[in-house]
Amino acid sequence: MKESLIVIKCGGSTMEQLPESFFAAIAALQRDGQQLVIVHGGGPAINAMLSSLQIEPQFADGLRVTCEQTMQVVEMVLAGSINKQLVRRIHQAGGKAWGVSGQDGGLLTARQTTKPLGQVGEIEQVDASLIQTILTAGYIPVIAPVGISADGKSCFNINADTAAGAIAAALQAEKLLMITDVPGILQMDAQGEKQLLAQTNAAQIENMITSGEIYGGMIPKVKAALDALQEGVKEVVICRGDADDLKQASAGKEIGTTIKGVGA
Known part of the structure; x- marks a missing residue:
């Protein structure tokens, strides 16, 4: 596996806003x-489908409660329409992509969380062999974060940030790039204005979570980032889904918020 491997996590809330230039940059890279x-x-696509089926989305501490009906929708949307839409957009831009879910080939083995969230999974193991096969064949693996139990009897909804961090760690990726709808981690300055935090570390992130400066959907992102760094990923970048951001991040230039591991 090349040392220059980059794992890119695209959030559900940002995918419809990703411009064609973003996918053109993917194809060029x-x-x-x-x-x-x-x-x-x-x-958002899961919520829209649940609404059309007259199923009320349920959340606890910002995490989706996944009942059996909801799990069916999660599989249909994540491993189906969203996954294939991304594959199509990469192909339209001149790239080559191969869509899979975490269930395929036992890529993401998971167990049910002990939290009262229904069929939400915690990753036990990442089998990177399928990803490596797809890469070797010349394709970009596009992975839906749906996991499978070790006995194959159950499937689980897995937080995409967590899945991306675990996959980046299993591949010993050079970089984990988290695409979101904000320019990075924002920190309050002395004048009470929010400013982009260009670089940070685990201690500062923990302090910002405690103080409430990091909240909501940014918390699973930074926690997944810290886990990935601890497992050998060299750096994590949180940034917008602009083509220029993608190019600069892949070239090692400063963009968004960079989180580096110990000794990096």
């Missing part, structure tokens, strides 16, 4: 020999 793996969410 692939042509230049950069190995890329994409992990995606799909929360």
Whole structure:
């Protein structure tokens, strides 16, 4: 596996806003020999499908409660329409992509969380062999974060940030790039204005969670980032889904918020 491998996590709330230039940049990086793996969410599309089926979405502490009916929708949307939409957009831009879910080939083995969230999974193991096979064949793996139990009897909804971090760690990726709808982690300055935090570390992130400066959907992002760094990923970048941001991040230039591991 190349040391330059980059895992890109695309949030569900940002995917519809991703411009064609973003996918053109993905295709260009692939042509230049950069190995890329994409992990995606799909929360808004899941909510829209649940609404059309007259199923009320349920959340606890910002996390989706996944009953059996909801799990069926999660599979249909994440492993189906959203996954294939991303594959199509990469192909339209001139790239080559191969869509899979975490259930395929036992890529993401998970167990049910002990939290009262229904069929939500916690990752036990990432089998990177399928990802490596797809990369070797010349395709970008596009992965839906749906896991499977070790006995194959159950499937689980997995937080996409968590899945991306675990996959980046299993691949020993050079970089985990988290695409979101904000420019990075924002910190309050002395004048009470929010400013982009260009670089940070685990201690500062923990302090910002405690103080409430990091909240909501940013919490699972930074926690997944810290887990990935602890497992050997060299750096995590949180930024917008602009083509220029993607190009600069892949080239090692400063963009968004960079979180580096110990000794990096």
